[in-house]
Each structure stands twice: as structure tokens, then as C-alpha cells.
Amino acid sequence: MDRPTIYDVATAAGVATSTVSRSFSTPNRVNAETRQHVLAVAARLGYRPNPHARALLSGRHHTVAMVVSDITNPHYFELIRGAEMRAKASEYTLVLVNAEESPRIEYDQIQRLVPAVDGFVLAASRLPDENLTQIAAQRPTVLMNRQVRGLPSVVLDHVSGCRQIVEHLASLGHRHLVYLAGPENSWMAATRWSALRHAADALGLRSQRIGPFTPKVSQGGPAADGALHSRATAIVAHNDLLAIGVLQRLRQRSVRVPEDVSVVGFDDIFAAELCTPSLTTLGGAHAEVGRAAVEILLQANGPARDGADPPQVALPTELMLRSSTADARETPAT
Amino acid sequence: MDRPTIYDVATAAGVATSTVSRSFSTPNRVNAETRQHVLAVAARLGYRPNPHARALLSGRHHTVAMVVSDITNPHYFELIRGAEMRAKASEYTLVLVNAEESPRIEYDQIQRLVPAVDGFVLAASRLPDENLTQIAAQRPTVLMNRQVRGLPSVVLDHVSGCRQIVEHLASLGHRHLVYLAGPENSWMAATRWSALRHAADALGLRSQRIGPFTPKVSQGGPAADGALHSRATAIVAHNDLLAIGVLQRLRQRSVRVPEDVSVVGFDDIFAAELCTPSLTTLGGAHAEVGRAAVEILLQANGPARDGADPPQVALPTELMLRSSTADARETPAT
């Protein structure tokens, strides 16, 4: 007993296949009574449309692909979660792809999926702007935590967030901060540094950047050593993983946090409030970023919004004050 | 300029579409020279096969669906990671579905995907055995952290793992443990309790179970209170999230860990070694579970392994000794 097709339903209901098809996809092209009858028969037979057959001609797949630059990072889980839930709510299927921090893998995977999905949400893409624009020309594309002129995007507002961080540090008497930069081709890393620097300038703090570092716990060692060498009193790490690695290294070197130096992270991952000392970090509704990105994508598949600029959403951030930041020491640790 | 089809390639190469198709899928049905030529032309045109058209007739989709009972739990992300990587290695696409702990959602989503995927990997499925068997009859299915007679599965060996836990506790002088149970329909919860009880019996420890609890941090409050009420000296929580919640509640109630009670978790999530005190927990190569499950699934699509019993893999666990377990107190805390 094979899965029934539209033909089986049509025969059983005594109508043409087109009527069956329209009963599902174009309800108002068919008489209400006829439709009811068809749907009843379909339900009785246990009919379910074959998504491939549907996609082949119509081009609509009811599928979106989410590409993540590094699935290892727990921060992305929240994005994935938000995206998955939003997709499911509209009966869309979410395809998950890990780019392993490699632009080449990212690009190849996307090209492979182009004919199979309705659109892409790219989380912290490592691809250059031109590639993104080109991909967006093939399929609707929404960026997460990345902005490119002319493309829709959802980001957490890091400009405001970085200002919050610097104001917080300044209010504690810090005069010199060091930013432990993320990967070279990370838009986020560039944005954070630029925002930190401007905020620091505005408030008269000295700021410097070292790195880049791969944002993992394991990189915390060299990052912490570099930060101490800079003699800054406040360390702003590219993300929480790196910050946690820094905390571990500082403890190892008997540098006290927050007494000797303050440490700030980004992302507010689950572990940030559990580590010792608990980590001051810039949080935000990450799941909401995922949700919003898919939302925009689904709208892009709907009525054309010609001319209108693509939406560039910036969601608010909030600085989670915890125990890793405190008054600046007079003399920074060495 | 639309994406080129097999027809465009055929025309450009001066052959029939069937030759083009065979150049890709049945290399030895076509002359080597012809094939080279076709591939060259295809590459020049930037041809990529349309997966839907391919799936429609051949039935092979190069896609596997992974269904997760609760995407919120960081533990699953390791499974997802492993599964994603293994799928990508074989150029398979991974579809991710969250069942939100609801058997009904889980079942519906699976049925929706049946015609679109080559098989399922189900992580900690909450469905009853009959449903799983029925699904497996429709598409190859591999279970993760769940075992059902006659179905392939990959689990961490919790029988041995629970024995390790109990032996560890016994060696510290504990005589009474309490298990904070997970969800009612969780196979894992039943397995853990059964294994703990047997190991406890064998070593002459008293064991009891309370719950069920939803395994989240927020449930740690009631769980901890119940555990204290039991007057056991050792608490074994269904997973690390619950254990972390328990630690928080115990601190709030000024019960010292590990001096007054010992706490053990399961999963060894990232946060387990960062919380205070760091958590003794049963770890294992979770990503490997995901990897192995997809591996088995892909093999199932290959040569038929008739008669042979479906593989039931049990991967080793390891007890991560940290600071939340220590010698039992003479008199348990109240």
C-alpha cells in the first residue's frame, strides 16, 4: 500500500486532479462544497502532498536553510532555536548547515542548496559582501549579526551595547581598555572594535586592540597574556567563550578578577552566569534574532515589497552586570 | 539567466539528456571520453542537479531529518553537531526539527517529512515504541539515547555509567542516594533509575527516586527541596541542567556542597565544569553519538543487510570527577 497520490484522491472523489490540487493550494478557485468533499476524501485516504513534486514546478519548497559559521559556539544555539521555532510555526522546514568557519565550505554548501530551498538565513557569515549580494540575487537571504548594504539583516545593536560597556567601565574608574579581537573576517569583530573605540574616545578612555583570536576557551591563554601585557585595567573579550578562557588563565597566573582587572564578554551564554567569577557580558534576545530573521525571510517570499529598502533590524542589547567587573585598580597588574 | 538544466548541458555537449544524467550517476554506463566531455561542459555552464527532480523519481533525497525532543537543552547540541558533520561528510543535508517535548508535535513533524527525507535520527524520542516501529517501517530510522527492540540505536552506556556513579559514591562512604527523575515518557530516565537502583542494591546502598521533574534549571528548586527531605547524602540529578538548579537552591538554603550533600549530574555539558562547585557528572562522547547514528542511517540506505539484527551501539561513558562530590557526612543535612 503505497502512499496515495493526488490521482488516487481525484479518482476516489470523482473529480480531476487539478481540482484536488486547487483544493489545497488555491482554496478560492474551487467551490466550498467541492473542496470540503475533496478534503474529506483526502483525509480518509491519508493523503499527504509530496513536497518534491510540489517544489519541482512551483518553485516553493517550504524550506529555509540556516547556515551557521561555527556550530560549536553555544551562542548560536539560541539563534538556531529562534529560527527553528519561527519556521515550524509557518510549517516551514529548517535545514541546518555548519560552515566550520570556512568561507569556502559556506559558499559551496549554499550553492548546493540553492535549488532546494526558498531562502537563506546566514548567521555571522564569513563571506565577503560581494558573495552575499550574489547569493541574495539567487534566493531571498537574511543576514544575522552581519550587515551589508542593500540586504535585509537582523543584528543586536552593538553600537549601543558597546557604549553601555564603555560607560560601565568608565563609571568604575577605568581609563584604559583592551579589546581581544575575534576572527579577521568577522563583521561583528570589526563592528565591536569600532564601536568600542568610538565610545572610548568620546569618554576619554584609552583603547587598544590585540588579536585576532579564534573565539574559543582554548584561546583564552594567549589572549589573557596579551591583555596583561597591554597593562589595561579592563579586558573586553570578543565573546564569552574567549572571556571564560581568559578568566581561567588569569586565575592560573594569580591575577584577581575583578580586583586586579575587569573582564567583559559578549553573548551572555548560559555558562556566563555560572563561571567564577560570574561574567559581566553584553546580552540580548538571541533567539529573537533567529526568529526575526526567518520572519523577514518568509515575508520576502510573500507579496513583493518593490522599491522599499530591505529591513535592517537592530534589536536592543542589555549589559548583564555580574562579578567580573569592579573598580579599577590604581596600578594595573603586570 | 536561469540555472542550467540537464537539457542545456545535453544541447551544449551534443548528446542526449540520458547521457548527461548517466555521466553523473552511472559513470560506467558511459564512455570515459564522452563522460569527460559532458562533465567539462556541465562545469562550464555551472550546472547543478536539481535535488527535487532527482528525488521525485529516484526516491533518494540525500537528506536526513534529525528530530530533537527539546532543542532548548544544550546537551542536544553536541548530538546535533555530530550528526550534522557526519551528514555533511557524505553530502547529505540535515533537516532539524524540534519536538518541544510533545509526542504529538514529534509525530506530526515526522509524518510531514516522510516523503521528503531518506531517513530519521530521533534524539531521545518521547514517542511510544509502537509509533517508532511504525515510523521505521516507512523510512530507515535510528534512535539516539533510546532503545527499542528491533530498531537500530546509539546510546551512551548508562548501565555501566550508573554503576560508576554508584561505586564512586559508595567509595566516598555514601549509604543513601536519591535520584531526581526526568520526564515520565523518557526512556533515558527509566534506564538511569533502573541502573542506579541495581547498582545501589548490589553495593548495599539505599536508593530512592523522586519526581518526575522537567530537566531544567528552574526545576532545581523543588527538586532540591525534595532531595533534602529524603535525607539522602547523595543527589543524582537526571541531567546537568537540573543538577545546576539544585546547586543553586542548595546554596540558597545554605546547604554546603559537597560537605553536606554530594551532587551528580548527567551529560557533562559545557557549564558543568564552570559552575560552583564544579559538577561531578557522567560524560561521554555525545557528538560521537550523533555521528554514529547518522553513519548507521546512511548504511541502511546502502546495501540491504537482511536478516542481520539492527545495530545497537552503546558508547562508553566516563565519570567526570569534580568538586560536587565528597565524603558523606555522618548526619545528613535537613
Add this chain to the structure above:
DNA sequence: ATCTGGACGGCAATGGGTTGCCAACCAGTT
């Protein structure tokens, strides 16, 4: 010179829906 069989390429049906176009029908106008 004829036969045999393997290698190779092409024709056309196939899978399961979707949709443009046409025809039938009906009610309401004039």
C-alpha cells in the same frame, strides 16, 4: 563473409503535483 555479444547512446515514459487556458454553466441584463 556471417554471426554473436558487449559497449554505448538515444528515445520516451515516468514521478506527483501545478497552472494556463478553455469550456460549461448560471444568474442577471437588456
Add this chain to the structure above:
DNA sequence: AACTGGTTGGCAACCCATTGCCGTCCAGAT
């Protein structure tokens, strides 16, 4: 009674790759 326009259902082409089957060709055997 003839005409108009809107609603509804059916026919058949279409999407794109796969594959069963057949025909051609050529080398080697007899």
C-alpha cells in the same frame, strides 16, 4: 431571446532528472 460576465472544473503541458528498453556499432569468433 440574446448577451454579458463571473464562477467553477477539466484538459494537458510543464517542471527536471532518471531509467527501461531498444537500436547501432564494432570487435572478435567461426
